[in-house]
Amino acid sequence: MKISELFKKGEMVITAEVGPPKGCHPDHLIHEADEFLKGVTAINVTDSQSSKMRMGSLATCKGLKDAGHEAIFQLTCRDRNRIALQADLLSAAYFGIENLLLLTGDHPSVGDNPQAKPVFDLDSVSLLHAVGQLEKGVDLGGNELEGAPPTFCKGAVVSACSDSVDVQLAKMEQKVKAGAEYFQTQAVYDSEKFIKFMERAKQFGVPVMLGLIIPKNAGMVNYMSKNVPGISVPEAIVDELKADKERTASGVTGVEITARIIKECKDYCQGIHIMALGWEKFVPDVLKMAGLKA
């Protein structure tokens, strides 16, 4: 099932992100998905996130699909040239994976194999274009595909709370033109900023999913605010996490903050995307508290 169909019906689409293991045993990930992520529409699988080498997104998506979950295949341009990217897209189609999230990807130098060659033959925009070409039955070299062409729901990302929001909006427009059917944002902690962003982004008429990372503690959000592009955390949230360390450590504060941001923003967006970063067990609580699931 393509999540674009749900957007068309006006449904609030809920997705959760999971990171494949640093190894070849995704059993724990699939078990957690069975346990905690039954309530989400689809599970979005990262592609060696932050340039840290992990088991592949495509194989993990296949594992999740076989276990009965809808999967979103994240595909970055960091490690593959256009031949490998197109080949993986055809493989995804073969596995029945219909939802994609297409990104440029972080530079290898920020990851755990910093010696790696950065590829970036394509980028997020030209990758969206490449998928569109495959859907028309031709590859980027202009060669025809055999048989019926694949069809996908093509997703992209945008940093809604970036300090370069004008530049991000320009890029968003390019992605829309290249065929993006939905957007997922970088983690939002500042509802006001997000709402302002949405006032400008709605001109494109493409569904936007509010990205959220459940905050685990004040140190984590401070780190992200200082170091992670596109993330800024208001002082009030840092103070809230500092106030009762036990409550914060137990996950309650993080769940409350995340649910509150959803409530504040949900009327301005078309979906929710939760990046739990190991706290998948709290996803049902967040959704319940935000009034999205019974």
Add this chain to the structure above:
Amino acid sequence: MLITVLKPKENIEAVAKGKTFCITCEGCKEVHFPEVEAIELVKELNPTGNVITEYVCNPDNLKVQLAKHMDKLTAADTVLVFSCGVGVQTVSDNFRDKKVYAACDTYPLPGGQGVTPLEFDCEQCGECYLNGTGGICPITACSKSLVNGQCGGCKDGKCEVDKEMDCGWERIYKRLEKLGLLDEMRYPAKLRNFNLMYEENK
């Protein structure tokens, strides 16, 4: 243009074993060479022979320059070449029975042949993007060489790869904005043609 930098001294000493013959290229207009440091190091190595010349990359010139040193060169155990990678390969190719080692690392320093090195780089990609990017090259100003705008790795105007480095696309956007040319950003997806970089007559 290119720039050559001396390898770490211990690396050079590790290969300059036995009777060492040094060839130092004074470079050419296209090369920035660490002349003073190289001469200094050659002295320290106390080679059995030493030639300082130019255009080591030119085999005919190389033969002429080395003609009167052939005895020492033939007797040497190793030949250590202070030059760009092209020079080292030329020496190696001309003395195939000798251990020929490079004393320098060679880095690209594009910017047009025969001109003073500037802060601007050109990767000689064969499909210049400057006309659509306010005169700022996305290939060399962006650490990912992206041609379709900014990635998600920019924070406070700086690149995720290096906090000292300005985001190239942030610069391009601001320049275009200043020039009233933001429509330049509204183009269909661009795809690089890497094949151009391998064609002889690009």
